[in-house]
Amino acid sequence: MAGAFVRVAVVGAGYMGGGIAQSFAAHGIDCDVADESAQRARERVQRLHEEAGEFAADGLLPPRMADAVREHLRAADSLESAVDGAGYVAEAVPERVDMKSAVLERISANVGRDVVIGTNTSAIPIGELASNVTAPERFLGVHWMNPAPFVPSVEVIPAAGTGSSVVEHVVELLRSVGKVPTVVGDSPGFVANRLQYALFREAARLVEEGVAAPAQVDEVVRNSFGFRLPFFGPFAIADIAGLDVYRDGFTTLEAAYGERIGTPHLLTDQVERGRHGLKSGQGFYEFTDGLGAEVARHRDRAYAELNRLRERLGRVELREQADPPR
Numbered sequence: 001m002a003g004a005f006v007r008v009a010v011v012g013a014g015y016m017g018g019g020i021a022q023s024f025a026a027h028g029i030d031c032d033v034a035d036e037s038a039q040r041a042r043e044r045v046q047r048l049h050e051e052a053g054e055f056a057a058d059g060l061l062p063p064r065m066a067d068a069v070r071e072h073l074r075a076a077d078s079l080e081s082a083v084d085g086a087g088y089v090a091e092a093v094p095e096r097v098d099m100k101s102a103v104l105e106r107i108s109a110n111v112g113r114d115v116v117i118g119t120n121t122s123a124i125p126i127g128e129l130a131s132n133v134t135a136p137e138r139f140l141g142v143h144w145m146n147p148a149p150f151v152p153s154v155e156v157i158p159a160a161g162t163g164s165s166v167v168e169h170v171v172e173l174l175r176s177v178g179k180v181p182t183v184v185g186d187s188p189g190f191v192a193n194r195l196q197y198a199l200f201r202e203a204a205r206l207v208e209e210g211v212a213a214p215a216q217v218d219e220v221v222r223n224s225f226g227f228r229l230p231f232f233g234p235f236a237i238a239d240i241a242g243l244d245v246y247r248d249g250f251t252t253l254e255a256a257y258g259e260r261i262g263t264p265h266l267l268t269d270q271v272e273r274g275r276h277g278l279k280s281g282q283g284f285y286e287f288t289d290g291l292g293a294e295v296a297r298h299r300d301r302a303y304a305e306l307n308r309l310r311e312r313l314g315r316v317e318l319r320e321q322a323d324p325p326r
């Protein structure tokens with residue numbers, strides 16, 4: 001059914017809209033982009049074409065995909081002409097409810113009722129934006145990560161009224177362009193940004209309290225739990241560490257920071273049921289029948305390989321602010 005979306009339109013050709021458009025076009029899907037003015041859309045598309053060539057020259061994209069971006073990605077003179085004939089429209093204008101509402105109203109006034117409309121909002125509940133769209137069963141959140149051509153995940157967020165076939169078609173479309181779509185519930189920040197912003201908030205508190213400078217926080221994160229994240233999410237990481245150990249750690253953190261870092265019931269419940277993670281054979285995941293040993297072996301191989309990749313790639317040195325924030 002991805003064929004139902006042979007043409008897509010992207011409204012808002014900035015950092016995200018541009019990358020989303022490149023991702024579709026690189027896979028041979030015609031993609032028309034609109035921005036605030038025809039001139040801005042033309043300038044952005046010219047840059048997106050050049051950038052695809054640079055990706056190919058650097059070996060990040062096969063040359064045929066860069067050619068496909070030049071062939072299939074086009075600038076439209078207006079929102080109305082971009083969406084004309086599209087089967088799927090991606091909205092990627094700034095993260096402001098007023099701006100998104102006006103643009104979504106305009107999109108839905110200019111397309112048929114069966115045209116699927118996805119918003120790339122980072123955090124605004126989809127149910128809140130749905131009131132701007134006629135036939136809201138064809139509306140949903142489709143949240144890409146930056147930079148869109150290279151980061152696999154796209155959160156797919158149905159609102160209460162989104163049709164299940166619409167969700168299926170969008171999942172299929174995203175898979176057809178090499179993405180990893182995950183359907184999640186409609187809650188502010190969804191999964192990725194609720195976690196990402198919670199991490200950033202605590203990182204900022206550490207700096208505000210003088211515990212560490214931004215560069216020190218980043219160094220610790222990259223080389224500690226951040227090092228594990230390409231392979232394991234927070235539940236697998238907790239299982240591998242030991243859920244009883246996590247529960248005991250929370251005792252100290254909760255005493256110091258209260259509810260902000262309070263012990264989750266989900267965790268104490270596992271520990272009380274004797275599910276301590278990998279070492280007990282069960283936690284949030286099952287490690288029986290030799291799976292525990294397999295997970296540990298894969299973990300060690302993955303981490304050793306990641307160390308080698310990091311050595312090979314080297315680092316880009318970020319220059320610290322001369323007058324660091326407190």
Ligand SMILES: NC(=O)C1=CN([C@@H]2O[C@H](COP(=O)(O)OP(=O)(O)OC[C@H]3O[C@@H](n4cnc5c(N)ncnc54)[C@H](O)[C@@H]3O)[C@@H](O)[C@H]2O)C=CC1
Nearest residue numbers: 012013014015016017035036092093094095121122144146
């Ligand atoms: N920057 C990021 O890392 C990510 C951002 N997002 C979300 O994607 C959306 C866009 O963010 P960015 O691309 O980073 O912003 P951006 O500022 O780079 O791009 C926004 C684009 O929308 C255009 N625009 C503004 N008003 C418009 C209108 N009425 N009609 C058509 N185009 C209009 C702007 O000229 C600009 O090109 C936001 O909702 C943001 O939260 C989602 C994932 C990652």
Ligand SMILES: O=C(O)[C@@H](O)C(=O)[C@H](O)[C@@H](O)CO
Nearest residue numbers: 095122144145146192193196
């Ligand atoms: O991290 C990402 O790419 C996304 O989840 C985002 O939505 C943005 O970084 C966002 O937080 C910035 O507005």
